[in-house]
Amino acid sequence: MSSVARLTRRGLLGGLAGLAASPAVGHALGSIVSSPSVISSPPRTWGVDETPANLPDPDVLPLDPSFGLVNYGNSPLRKLWQGSGWLEGPAWCTVGRFLLLSDTITSCQYRYDPEDGPQGHMSLYRRQSFNANGNTFDAEGRLITCEHGMRRVIRWEHDGSVNVLADRYRGKTLNSPNDVVVAPDGGIWFTDPAYGDGVVEGHADVDGPANPQRHLNPYLDAELTAQYGGLRRQEDHTFRVDPKTGKVEAVLGQKDVAGPNGLCFSPDGTRLYVASSGVAAGSQPPLPDHAIHVFDMKQGRPTNGRLFTDFTLAGRAMRPDGLRADVEGNLWCGAWGPLGLCGVFIYNPHGQMIGRIRLPVGCSNLTFGGPKRNILYMCCGTALFSLITATQGAGHS
Template sequence: MSLPDRRSVLRGAAAVFLSGAAARAATREPHPADVMTQPVRDFGPHAPPAFVPDPDILSLDPSFGDLVFKNGNIERVWSGGGWLEGPAWISEGRFLLLSDTVRSAQYRFLPEENLMTTYRKESFNSNGNTVDLQGRILTCEHGLRRVIRWEQDGTCTVLADKFEGQGLNSPNDIIVNPADGSILFSDPAYGDCLAEGHPDAPGGRANREGKLRWNIGTEATTQFGSAKRQADHTFRIDPQNGQLESVLTEEQVPGPNGLCLSPDFKTLYVISTAPDPGLTGPGGDRKIRAFDMVNGRPQNGRVFCDMTLDGQHLVPDGMKADVFGNLWCGASGPYGLCGVFCYSPAGKLLGRIRLSHGVSNLTFGGLKRNELYMCAAGSLYRLMLNTQGAGLC
């Protein structure tokens, strides 16, 4: 074959190779699928092999890279709930306890078996869960408008259901202060509705016109629970005598929701979410506030962060601190901004985890407490981190 002929063959082969490469490039995704792509990324068990780094883990500060496991991916471990809330890691049982406020049930997720089971078929629209210093489970119930403790023998102790002669609203989030063993819980009225508890009796703030038939299908809850809402409070239960004390009023924190203590127990964070049913005072302003803990009580309140990103004011809900004092907060908002937001102890946004749904609450679990479990609508997500949770559960 002459030299010109060989050149022609090589040019033809090169053309075929390049056309094939172009075809492969045209069919190959320019970047891995994420929440914002069309079609949207599949987080489920049958999703294609994951990419690293995960495209929905967004670093806004270099320090965020030290907190996430670079080979870790967001995974949806279960779906099929109504509205998941109150995740708490139960160390002794090695399982994650969570509430379904809409379906009035509690679930138990077993990570080693990757299995979700029913923990309590009737939870009276439970929301927040935690454990005390003795490992006993504490639960907030919207339906019965109370805070309870499950004893080691299986009996139930009511810790709070009234304040100054009036019933509570719908206890929401709950934590234990290891510094003194006291219990703190928020009591807005987000659960004073048909979906997550029961409205007020006719004439109450959450049913002023009396048109809502408040006790249909909820005979047990309305028989034993409060009938009318009162002002919002953040409460403290004394560990010695069980006395209930209001430590924050709705003027100090309107619409209180998520609660969290710093790792040294010296700072209390409280989320103000949105206006709740029957509110008469100031509505929730969707900010996170910080308070100094003095003698087990919050003082010197200030705004920690305003939950604003890209000009959008997001809706924070639940939060947890890691061992470095960073605050991990679940939030809802416009599509593409939903998920988890990580703030430094100084209130700087370090990074975020983008999900298709808003995150109601989250916690650290797993044997090493380095797995972040996120409740997003009816689904449970998980992400392995390079940090650990600072709380009891």
């Protein structure tokens, strides 16, 4: 495993922020640079109202002619907003015409209205989200959210009540539900790694491999203490919640995909993609391989698991995060790694990278939104970026 692969995604922000990989600026891969704007030529400031001097955008990179079918060359990358702790879980609300976002560190959720002013408007949506992460809307327009803090998946009903869809498996509490999607049959699928099993994005385990010395105390927050139980790290799983019975079923285990993070279905629902991301606190072998895995869907269950891509670029082991599919079956993937390489990778259904988007920081999660579902929204640490595309997001992804 390379040194990059062993780093946490948070560590990449600091430890790799000075690494450049852009031939345009004449730096060899891994060299140290002082300017934060080395990835574009000419350099860009990445201000909220900044646009590149030239189009097509120099940081939207076609790698195969087929990328031209989904890339709109007259659209620049835009930095829409900055100011959060750590943005995750973007989900487009079709009825409300807004983008919902989670801030896992400050434990709140935001509402971004793209039609309110030239740059849109960000406002507070939920003051206490219990370190919410992934979000999605089902076919009835109900919001489904993964909560690290409560270690559960919830659904907001139309009457404003909260329905807990999953918080336990075989009598044990979950780790920290991360990403969630709705399958074509209405089943709710979510990943349950342990990235939130700490004091920053959730709460610590009582003891066990994620808190072996019991130095971390999960009972300090009076608002949450009554709901915390004997919480300990368990195996990584990818779960399915049956839409009729509510039964929580482990459809993939740690041996299938360790450290599962982003997931999505192909547009026709015949494939499931799952990203294996970083090593979390208390992880036991098998450890994540920092790759994307694909499964064939047979009778509603994943089979024939195999490697979709090892997620390397320019000889560097990168880190996949959130995933979304477009209507052509291409996979758009958030990528962590050195400056100049990190951003978004786009793969065709055969696992070939056909394009990529360079960003000044790695992308944790992304989704397609807008009235036509053709705007790619990208959560990148403390900032939100967007790009108008020539395709649309798959409806259930």
